Amino acid sequence: MSTTAPRESPSAAAVYVYGVVARGSEPALADDGVAGGTVGLVQHGDLAALVSAMPSEQLRVRRRDLVSHLAVLERAFAATTIVPCSFGTVLASEEAVRNGLLGARGDELHALLRRLEGHVQLNVRARYDEDVLLRQIVAGDTGLQRLSERTVALGEAGYYERIRLGELVAAAVADRRAREEQALYARLAPLAREIAPDEAGDEVLKASFLVARNGLAGFDAELEGIAAEQDGLLRLESIGPLPPTAFARLEEARWGS
Amino acid sequence: MAIATHGTSSNYLQRAPSPSGLADVLDVILDKGLVIDAYVRVSVIGIELVTIDARIVIASVDTYLRFAEAVNRLDLTQTEAAGLKELRDGGSDEKSKGVKEGVKEKVTPGK
Numbered sequence: 177m178s179t180t181a182p183r184e185s186p187s188a189a190a191v192y193v194y195g196v197v198a199r200g201s202e203p204a205l206a207d208d209g210v211a212g213g214t215v216g217l218v219q220h221g222d223l224a225a226l227v228s229a230m231p232s233e234q235l236r237v238r239r240r241d242l243v244s245h246l247a248v249l250e251r252a253f254a255a256t257t258i259v260p261c262s263f264g265t266v267l268a269s270e271e272a273v274r275n276g277l278l279g280a281r282g283d284e285l286h287a288l289l290r291r292l293e294g295h296v297q298l299n300v301r302a303r304y305d306e307d308v309l310l311r312q313i314v315a316g317d318t319g320l321q322r323l324s325e326r327t328v329a330l331g332e333a334g335y336y337e338r339i340r341l342g343e344l345v346a347a348a349v350a351d352r353r354a355r356e357e358q359a360l361y362a363r364l365a366p367l368a369r370e371i372a373p374d375e376a377g378d379e380v381l382k383a384s385f386l387v388a389r390n391g392l393a394g395f396d397a398e399l400e401g402i403a404a405e406q407d408g409l410l411r412l413e414s415i416g417p418l419p420p421t422a423f424a425r426l427e428e429a430r431w432g433s
Numbered sequence: 434m435a436i437a438t439h440g441t442s443s444n445y446l447q448r449a450p451s452p453s454g455l456a457d458v459l460d461v462i463l464d465k466g467l468v469i470d471a472y473v474r475v476s477v478i479g480i481e482l483v484t485i486d487a488r489i490v491i492a493s494v495d496t497y498l499r500f501a502e503a504v505n506r507l508d509l510t511q512t513e514a515a516g517l518k519e520l521r522d523g524g525s526d527e528k529s530k531g532v533k534e535g536v537k538e539k540v541t542p543g544k
Contacts, residue, residue: 195467242458249462250451260466267469277469288467299452299460310504324504338505342497345504374460384465396448403445412446415457421465 191218191267194226194248195260195419196278196285203255206248210241215248218270220278223285226252227273230266237264253419257293259285260421284426292424295369295386296417298395302360302381302402303411304353312409313348320344356380356410363402367395372422380410384422392417 192210197203199222209215213228226248245263252258267273278285314320323341327334360381365371368385376382387395396414403412452458 193469239455242455242462246452246458246462260462262464262466262468263462265467265469281469299457306503307507310500311507314504314507320504324501324507327501328505338501339494339497341504342499342501345500346497349500399446406445408445410445413449414446415449415452415461417450418452418461421461424465424467426467426469 189269190230191227191270191273192230193261193265193267193273193277194228194245195252195258195424196223196225196289197252197256197258198222198289199224201256203252203258206244206251208244209248210244218273218278220274221282223278223282225273225278226258227270249419249421253296257289258419259288259292259424260419261424262421281426288424288426292386292420294389295420295423296389296392297420297422298385298387298392298414298416299374299418299422300364300381300383300385300399300415301379301413302356303379303413304349305409305411308409309349309352310345313345313352317348320348353380360402363398364395367391367398370423374422384418386420386423387417389417 192213194209194215199219202217202224203226205215205217205226207214209228211228211231213230215226215228218225218227242263249258249260253260267277314324320341323337323344327337327341330337357376357380361371361383364385368387368391370386372384372386374382374384385395399412399414403410452461
């Protein structure tokens with residue numbers, strides 16, 4: 177634990193990296209970074225990395241650190257285009273940031289900055305209201321209705337009938353969900369520059385959309401339209417505008433040695 | 434509830450400028466963004482487990498039983514009347530119930 181927090185140059189210590197911006201567009205820096213470090217800049221050519229010193233290589237992640245990382249990104253994103261780094265990115269030294277990252281991957285970083293410029297990320301989730309969905313599925317299927325009545329009548333004895341009923345309902349839900357997901361992507365894809373699908377749990381759709389700033393209103397109107405048409409069956413959630421964390425990928429994960 | 438008016442979809446589209454819950458924060462920053470072959474990666478093993486636990490396995494006996502119970506709980510005589518009403522003019526009872534359940538769902542994301 178260091179008592180003297182390095183200000184501008186964290187010298188030879190390990191460096192936590194938040195993201196990369198174009199030099200000359202450096203944002204106002206938040207004071208508090210991950211692990212209580214002060215956020216500063218490491219510059220090389222016309223790129224600058226947002227960094228803070230790491231007190232030790234072993235950071236025990238706390239909620240505060242996660243929130244700090246995002247806060248630094250959001251603050252920078254409010255002022256300029258940023259290529260965000262994944263949470264927990266630590267380089268050996270300022271020198272490694274300067275030469276290994278900004279220097280060695282400069283061309284790719286420039287290309288990324290150009291691609292992300294003027295764009296924001298929206299994290300969209302769509303989820304069924306299960307009660308409404310099940311009502312619709314059962315209402316349109318007399319076979320399911322009869323099986324349901326039978327399992328109720330059988331009570332405890334109807335274990336296998338209950339499994340059969342659930343299996344049929346689950347299949348109907350999965351089928352419906354898959355078609356709905358395709359339909360939603362078909363409507364939203366033309367309004368986004370890129371899409372990064374997330375692994376969906378119980379969601380119908382879970383994905384990040386890279387949307388041009390001047391296309392935000394149109395994208396939101398489409399979400400609003402979908403929600404209105406579905407009339408309570410689908411719950412939609414839109415988080416953003418966020419820094420484009422899901423779209424900051426280099427061609428390969430290698431970097432200059 | 435007065436908010437369940439036909440044509441008003443704001444109940445069904447929630448907007449947030451920034452993630453608030455821990456799961457949403459993780460969605461944005463964990464394994465997202467530039468991944469470089471870094472000197473050291475901060476250990477986030479515990480956190481990864483949390484996100485995996487939150488995922489629901491779709492095809493399992495437990496899921497089937499849960500669906501069966503959910504279907505058997507439905508009042509089917511009400512289904513036809515309410516279902517049609519809802520499709521035609523957005524029955525307000527169904528909606529306000531849905532809103533409450535939506536909130537409950539948020540509180541217990543593991544379900």
